[in-house]
Structures are given as structure tokens and as C-alpha cells.
Amino acid sequence: MEFFTWVVIVIALCIFMAYNRASLSTFSLAFIALMALGTFLDIVSFFGWFFFAIIAIPLNVSSIRKEYISAPLLKVFRSIMPDMSTTEQEAIDAGTTWFEAELFKGNPNWTKLHNYPKPRLSAEELAFLNGPVEEVCAMTNDWEVTHELADLSPEVWQYLKDKKFFAMIIKKEFGGLDFSAFAQSRVLQKLSSVSSVLASTVGVPNSLGPAELLQHYGTEEQKNYYLPRLATGEEIPCFALTSPEAGSDASSIPDFGVVCKGEFEGKEVLGMKLTWDKRYITLAPVATVLGLAFKLRDPDHLIGEKDDYGITCALIPTDIEGVITGRRHFPLNIPFQNGPTQGNEVFVPLDFIIGGAEMAGQGWRMLVECLSVGRAITLPSNSTGGVKSLALATGAYARIRRQFKLSIGKMEGVQEPLARIGGNAYLMDAVTTMSTGAIDLGEKPSVISAIAKYHLTEKMRQCVSDAMDIHGGKGICMGKGNYLARNYQGAPIAITVEGANILTRSMIIYGQGAIRCHPYVLAEIAAAKNEDAKEALDDFDHALFGHIGFSISNICRSLWFSFTGSRLQKTPFSDQTTRYYQLLNRFSSNLAMLSDISMATLGGELKRKERISARLGDVLSYLYLASATLKRYNDEGRQIEDFPLVQWALEDSLYKIQEAIDDLISNFPNKGVALFLRFTIFPLGTWLQKPSDAIDQKVAEILQTPSETRSRIGKWQYLKRDPAFPMGQLEQTLEDIVACEPIYTKACKGLGKYLPFYKLNLVAEEALAAGIITQEEADLLSKTEIGRKAAIDVDDFDSEDLRLKK
Numbered sequence: 067m068e069f070f071t072w073v074v075i076v077i078a079l080c081i082f083m084a085y086n087r088a089s090l091s092t093f094s095l096a097f098i099a100l101m102a103l104g105t106f107l108d109i110v111s112f113f114g115w116f117f118f119a120i121i122a123i124p125l126n127v128s129s130i131r132k133e134y135i136s137a138p139l140l141k142v143f144r145s146i147m148p149d150m151s152t153t154e155q156e157a158i159d160a161g162t163t164w165f166e167a168e169l170f171k172g173n174p175n176w177t178k179l180h181n182y183p184k185p186r187l188s189a190e191e192l193a194f195l196n197g198p199v200e201e202v203c204a205m206t207n208d209w210e211v212t213h214e215l216a217d218l219s220p221e222v223w224q225y226l227k228d229k230k231f232f233a234m235i236i237k238k239e240f241g242g243l244d245f246s247a248f249a250q251s252r253v254l255q256k257l258s259s260v261s262s263v264l265a266s267t268v269g270v271p272n273s274l275g276p277a278e279l280l281q282h283y284g285t286e287e288q289k290n291y292y293l294p295r296l297a298t299g300e301e302i303p304c305f306a307l308t309s310p311e312a313g314s315d316a317s318s319i320p321d322f323g324v325v326c327k328g329e330f331e332g333k334e335v336l337g338m339k340l341t342w343d344k345r346y347i348t349l350a351p352v353a354t355v356l357g358l359a360f361k362l363r364d365p366d367h368l369i370g371e372k373d374d375y376g377i378t379c380a381l382i383p384t385d386i387e388g389v390i391t392g393r394r395h396f397p398l399n400i401p402f403q404n405g406p407t408q409g410n411e412v413f414v415p416l417d418f419i420i421g422g423a424e425m426a427g428q429g430w431r432m433l434v435e436c437l438s439v440g441r442a443i444t445l446p447s448n449s450t451g452g453v454k455s456l457a458l459a460t461g462a463y464a465r466i467r468r469q470f471k472l473s474i475g476k477m478e479g480v481q482e483p484l485a486r487i488g489g490n491a492y493l494m495d496a497v498t499t500m501s502t503g504a505i506d507l508g509e510k511p512s513v514i515s516a517i518a519k520y521h522l523t524e525k526m527r528q529c530v531s532d533a534m535d536i537h538g539g540k541g542i543c544m545g546k547g548n549y550l551a552r553n554y555q556g557a558p559i560a561i562t563v564e565g566a567n568i569l570t571r572s573m574i575i576y577g578q579g580a581i582r583c584h585p586y587v588l589a590e591i592a593a594a595k596n597e598d599a600k601e602a603l604d605d606f607d608h609a610l611f612g613h614i615g616f617s618i619s620n621i622c623r624s625l626w627f628s629f630t631g632s633r634l635q636k637t638p639f640s641d642q643t644t645r646y647y648q649l650l651n652r653f654s655s656n657l658a659m660l661s662d663i664s665m666a667t668l669g670g671e672l673k674r675k676e677r678i679s680a681r682l683g684d685v686l687s688y689l690y691l692a693s694a695t696l697k698r699y700n701d702e703g704r705q706i707e708d709f710p711l712v713q714w715a716l717e718d719s720l721y722k723i724q725e726a727i728d729d730l731i732s733n734f735p736n737k738g739v740a741l742f743l744r745f746t747i748f749p750l751g752t753w754l755q756k757p758s759d760a761i762d763q764k765v766a767e768i769l770q771t772p773s774e775t776r777s778r779i780g781k782w783q784y785l786k787r788d789p790a791f792p793m794g795q796l797e798q799t800l801e802d803i804v805a806c807e808p809i810y811t812k813a814c815k816g817l818g819k820y821l822p823f824y825k826l827n828l829v830a831e832e833a834l835a836a837g838i839i840t841q842e843e844a845d846l847l848s849k850t851e852i853g854r855k856a857a858i859d860v861d862d863f864d865s866e867d868l869r870l871k872k
């Protein structure tokens with residue numbers, strides 16, 4: 067054997083073992099075998115063995131390795147480790163990781179993904195969705211809510227309380243509905259079909275708020291008192307964290323409480339004087355109980371040794387003297403109850419603290435733990451429900467509305483935004499299903515909830531904007547018949563609340579993802595913080611060498627994928643989806659490598675390099691969104707008719723991953739490292755394209771043609787075919803139009819002239835008189851004309867009606 071052949075075998079073996087993540091000892095043993103073979107063939111000399119020993123012995127003898135490699139590196143690590151405040155640490159510690167950790171590790175286990183059970187509704191949940199939810203949708207008139215009442219009607223409020231809409235998360239033993247996260251998501255999606263005010267009003271008490279906090283941290287007495295009252299709507303809750311000086315930086319709230327003695331209900335008790343000024347608080351104007359976050363001080367040491375306890379959460383009845391609520395903000399013409407609240411030295415007993423006095427100072431931990439669940443449900447579900455409904459409505463409208471003698475949905479220019487709506491509707495539903503499914507499996511997925519919150523609210527904003535463009539003036543002129551404008555106006559609300567989106571993308575997704583999902587970083591940080599020197603070194607050594615092996619493996623995997631076009635791999639299915647799994651594997655390895663290289667080269671500075679962090683977060687996010695789409699396709703029986711939607715969602719996600727990596731490399735601060743990254747990841751340049759025009763056309767056609775695939779897009783949405791509910795009525799008109807098109811063509815042919823596709827009743831009369839069509843066909847044309855006209859009509863008003871009236 068020649069020297070050259072031997073070297074090739076060595077390199078191939080290295081890549082093979084690195085690709086398969088062989089351990090250090092396996093690596094070393096394999097090398098010894100190769101060296102022995104080399105010696106036998108007279109290729110490896112004494113110097114070769116000497117050189118090998120210099121490298122292998124320090125790496126494999128733990129005492130040498132720790133003293134000469136790990137200990138100095140631990141020092142360096144401590145010096146570059148990012149500072150972490152207690153609140154940041156608590157945010158990192160909150161929640162669990164799930165499938166996103168697989169995506170972060172560079173080698174996702176697809177069998178695991180497809181084995182997660184498909185979420186299902188119980189009989190009780192389904193009955194609720196088909197009963198009370200359907201009923202309250204029928205009772206709600208969004209124009210009346212947003213334009214006339216600036217609130218839900220008193221009947222709707224009462225119905226929501228009577229049917230326990232505010233108690234979906236409350237356990238049965240306290241009189242609640244105790245629904246799964248998946249069921250809550252379906253309820254919110256359906257409510258979103260009708261009114262954002264309705265969906266927000268129901269969503270908030272079921273998300274982060276007094277009920278959730280009490281169930282996790284409340285004392286028995288607090289639970290027994292409040293939860294049954296919250297379940298029946300006797301108490302209306304709100305949760306007040308945000309203040310004028312502390313929005314995104316919520317942990318810096320200036321609101322405070324001072325422990326002191328005072329009189330409450332005629333008795334002297336140990337309590338606290340609370341002073342707060344909060345704003346933007348949903349349900350505050352109508353709340354009877356205010357969940358309040360403030361910083362607790364104990365200058366006289368009445369409850370312990372500490373002066374400052376930090377963020378604490380308490381429940382304050384709003385009828386206590388000194389509590390100011392009632393005034394309202396006016397959020398973008400979506401007038402759900404939202405407003406400020408203040409209090410100045412309001413004295414309450416210490417046992418108003420959620421969980422009692424021993425939970426003083428635990429407020430931030432409580433909030434971030436609950437947020438890791440709630441953030442995956444409410445806003446993603448409201449956004450998804452909105453987009454599912456508008457996908458059907460926009461598809462129907464595009465088929466019904468004609469210009470230049472054609473349905474506007476046949477025009478390529480319109481098909482592009484229409485496809486964006488259809489593909490995103492499919493993807494968004496996949497993501498809410500998978501994420502709420504994770505919660506129902508017992509996870510508190512803090513990284514997934516940030517991904518879902520950011521991406522689904524952004525997609526909602528894009529889709530509603532696309533829908534507006536497609537509807538033209540019909541979307542702009544407001545009134546009872548406009549089912550889009552309020553969603554368009556209100557889109558920035560979801561973008562801003564529960565962690566404003568720029569912050570969520572720039573800091574939270576990757577910031578938490580990198581530390582929580584990385585297989586070694588958390589262990590390294592923990593070791594570096596350990597004050598026991600021996601234990602710190604042992605743990606750091608273990609994590610560090612795991613980390614080095616992991617990094618080498620991801621570099622080798624990335625190179626292998628780049629130079630083989632990522633084709634030579636096993637995937638769970640050999641069909642049209644194969645290529646998608648291959649590319650997701652490739653980008654997952656790229657993410658793991660990019661992440662390690664960014665951390666190694668930027669250290670603690672990475673935290674401040676928000677745009678690097680945001681792009682790494684984008685890669686992780688789109689890997690997650692794409693995986694959820696593949697899971698949905700499989701869970702729904704791999705319906706080939708749905709495949710254009712999968713194709714659109716996957717190709718859009720993969721393209722955006724490529725774009726994020728490309729931008730990241732172009733802007734990487736260290737240009738030498740950037741060159742290496744480009745060579746490893748894109749040796750032949752970028753090559754993925756956006757979804758093609760042909761895919762766009764197929765998706766646009768799906769939205770415009772009644773079918774099972776189209777029905778799956780709108781599954782469980784409120785679509786009652788009632789002339790008072792324009793979106794439902796559109797569904798009927800779409801079916802009628804489709805049925806009418808051949809009749810109309812027959813009429814035109816028979817009459818020997820082109821008739822415009824409007825005034826279909828006149829077409830019917832003429833064609834019937836000429837004996838070209840039957841009475842039944844003529845009736846259908848006339849009925850369709852009524853629906854068609856309603857679909858394209860807009861409201862107009864008397865000037866007087868539009869003037870603000872007291």
C-alpha cells in the first residue's frame with residue numbers, strides 16, 4: 067500500500083468517525099490500529115508513533131489532560147463567559163427543551179419527531195368547540211364590538227362567564243374546564259375567525275395571569291378562595307407587570323412594596339404598603355382582582371434578614387381603597403379592555419403574596435416559568451386562527467372577484483401573495499399543533515414558545531397585509547362587511563405584547579436556545595460557576611471534551627454535506643419529502659457548527675451582537691417550523707393533494723435558512739473565520755430558490771377551489787353560512803360560483819355572445835328564455851348573483867353616522 071492511499075484511509079476514517087460522533091477513546095483506538103497497519107506496511111516510522119504519542123497521551127490520560135489543557139481553558143472560559151443577572155439566569159432555568167434541542171445538536175432524530183403522538187380533542191373539548199364556542203361566535207358582531215360598543219356586548223360577557231370560557235386552564239376540582247393546551251388553541255383559533263376582541267378577552271385570563279400563577283404557586287387557602295370564583299367569572303383577573311419606565315426590560319420595574327405593620331379590616335396585621343404605576347394592562351379596566359408585580363423591600367427586617375427581596379407577585383382586590391383602575395387605553399381600534407392602574411401606599415396583608423410570604427422575591431421565576439407555556443398558546447393560536455380564516459376568505463374572494471374578464475386569482479401577480487397566505491396557513495397550524503402537543507406531553511418549552519410567538523405573529527402580519535392587497539378597496543372601506551380591516555389594524559398588537567418581536571428575535575430565541583439546547587454549554591457554565599475547584603475542573607473537563615468532539619463532528623458533517631450535496635443520507639421516507647429531510651439535516655449541522663464558532667470567536671460579546679444572534683435564531687426557528695410541517699403532513703396521512711402546501715412551506719423555510727446563514731457569514735466580524743465558514747457551508751455558493759411560480763400557482767388554486775385539502779386548511783374555524791357573517795357567506799358563494807361557471811359558459815355559447823360575469827340574474831333570464839339552461843340552473847345563477855354582489859360590495863355611511871357621538 068502506498069503512503070498516499072494510507073493517508074486517504076486515515077482522512078476518510080477521521081471523517082467517518084467524526085460524522086458518527088465517535089468518542090475520544092474510540093478515535094484513539096482506531097488510530098492505534100491504523101498506525102499499526104502503517105508500521106506493518108512500512109509507512110509509519112518511529113517518528114510517526116512519537117508524534118502520535120505527543121498528541122494522544124495528554125488527551126487520553128485524564129490527569130495530564132485536566133492539568134495542562136482543561137485547567138487553563140477553564141480560566142479562559144471564566145474570563146469570556148457572559149455576565150448573567152439573576153433574572154436572566156431564572157429565565158434560562160425556566161422551562162424545558164424538546165425537539166428544538168435535536169435540531170440544535172446537528173443530527174435530528176426524525177423517528178422521534180414522527181413518534182410524538184398527534185394531539186387530539188377529548189369528547190368534552192370537541193363538544194365545547196361545537197357548542198358554546200360556535201354559539202358565542204354567532205352572538206358576536208365584530209363591527210358592533212369595535213365601532214359601536216368599544217367592548218363585547220353584555221350578553222357575550224355573560225355567556226363567556228356562564229360557559230366558563232375564562233376557566234379553560236383551571237383544574238376540574240376548582241370548577242374549571244381543565245382543557246388541554248391543544249384544545250385551548252383550537253378554541254382561540256375559532257374565536258379569532260370572528261373577532262380579535264373576543265379572542266383576546268378569552269385568551270388573556272387563560273394565559274399568564276392569576277389563575278395560572280395560583281395553580282402553580284398559590285397557597286391552599288388562595289386556591290380554594292380564588293380559583294372557583296375565577297372559574298365562574300365572578301372574579302375577572304388581570305396581570306400587571308409593565309410600567310411606563312419598564313416595558314421590554316420588565317425586570318427593572320420601579321413599583322415597590324415596603325413590609326410594615328398596619329390595619330386591615332379592623333385588625334393590626336403584618337403587611338406591605340404598595341406603590342405602583344402600571345400601563346397597558348389587559349382587562350384592568352374591568353378586573354376585580356389585580357395580579358401585581360412589584361419589588362419587595364423589608365428595611366425593618368420584619369420577615370427576615372434581607373433588605374430587598376426583589377420581584378414579588380400578589381393578588382390585590384380592585385375594590386380596596388387606593389387601587390385605581392377603570393380608565394382605558396385604545397389599542398389600534400381593537401377595543402378589548404386594556405388600561406392603566408395605579409396605587410400609592412396601598413396597605414395589604416402579606417398573605418396577599420401569591421404563595422404567601424415565603425414566596426416573596428420569587429415573582430420573576432414564577433412569571434418566566436408560566437410564560438414558557440402561555441407564550442406558545444395564546445398569541446400563536448390567535449394568529450393562526452386569523453390566518454386560516456383569511457386564507458379561505460381571500461381564496462374565495464380571488465375566485466369571485468373578476469377584473470379584465472378573469473378571476474383575479476388567476477393572475478400570476480395575485481397568485482404570489484395568495485400562495486404566501488395558503489402556505490403559511492398550513493405551516494402555522496402545523497406549528498401550533500406541534501407546540502401545544504409538546505405542552506400536553508408535560509413540556510414547558512420556553513425556546514419553542516418564543517419561536518412560535520415571534521414567527522406566527524410575524525406571519526400573521528404578512529398574511530393580513532397580503533390579504534388586504536388582494537382585496538383592494540374591499541379591504542379598505544370599513545363596515546359590517548369588512549372582515550379584514552380590524553385584523554390589519556390590530557396586527558401590531560400581537561407583535562408587541564408578551565415580549566416585543568424585535569427583542570424576541572434578537573435576544574430571546576437564540577439567547578435561550580444556545581444555552582438551553584446546546585448539549586454542553588450549560589454544563590460548562592455550571593462548572594465554571596462551581597466554587598469547589600476539583601468538582602469544577604472535573605465537570606468542565608468532561609463537558610469541554612464532549613464539546614470539542616461535538617464541534618469537530620459538526621464541521622466534518624457540514625463539509626460532508628456540502629461536498630455530497632447532502633444526498634447520501636438515510637431519511638425516514640423515500641418520497642417527495644426525502645430531499646427536505648436531507649437539507650434539514652444539513653442545515654442542522656451547519657447551525658451547530660455556526661453556533662460553536664460564534665461562541666468561540668465572540669465569547670461574551672455574542673450577547674451584544676444581536677444581529678448575529680438573531681440570524682442564528684432564525685436558522686433554529688425555520689428548522690423548527692419546517693419540522694412541524696413535515697410532522698403535520700405525516701400525521702394527516704401524507705395526503706398527496708396537500709403536498710403543494712408542504713412544498714411551499716418547506717421551500718420557503720429552507721430558503722430563509724439559507725438567507726439567514728448567508729447574511730450571517732457576510733456580516734461575521736472576523737473575516738478569516740467568515741471565509742472558512744463560507745468554504746465549509748457554501749463551497750459552491752448559495753443555490754436554494756424561493757417557492758417557484760408553479761408551486762405558487764398550485765397553492766393559489768387550492769385556496770380557490772373547494773376540496774378536502776382546502777377544508778383542512780380551515781378545519782374547526784367558524785364558517786357558518788349566514789348572510790350576517792360575511793366570511794361564512796363567502797364559502798357558500800364560492801361553491802355557487804364554481805357550480806355556475808359551466809352554466810354561464812353554456813349560456814354564453816348558446817346565446818352566441820360574450821356576457822360579462824355579473825348581473826348573473828339577467829344572464830339567467832336570457833338563457834332560460836332561449837331554452838339554453840334549465841330553471842334549476844337559472845335559479846342557481848340568480849342566487850349566486852346575490853352572493854357575488856354581497857362579496858364585492860362595501861359599506862357606506864351617512865356622514866352623521868361616522869361623526870363621534872357622546
Ligand SMILES: Cc1cc2nc3c(=O)[nH]c(=O)nc-3n(C[C@H](O)[C@H](O)[C@H](O)COP(=O)(O)OP(=O)(O)OC[C@H]3O[C@@H](n4cnc5c(N)ncnc54)[C@H](O)[C@@H]3O)c2cc1C
Pocket residue numbers: 305306307308312313314315345346347348349397404559562563564565566567568569570572573676
Ligand atoms: C395592547 C397591549 C396589551 C398589553 N397587555 C399587558 C398586560 O396584560 N400586562 C402587562 O404587564 N403588560 C402588558 N402589555 C405590555 C407589553 O408586554 C409591553 O408593551 C411590551 O413588553 C413592550 O414594552 P414597550 O411597549 O414599553 O416597548 P419598549 O420596551 O419601549 O420597546 C420598544 C422597542 O424596542 C425593542 N427593544 C427593547 N429592548 C430591546 C433589546 N434589548 N434588543 C432589541 N430590541 C429591543 C422592542 O422589541 C420594541 O420594538 C401590553 C401591551 C399592549 C400594547
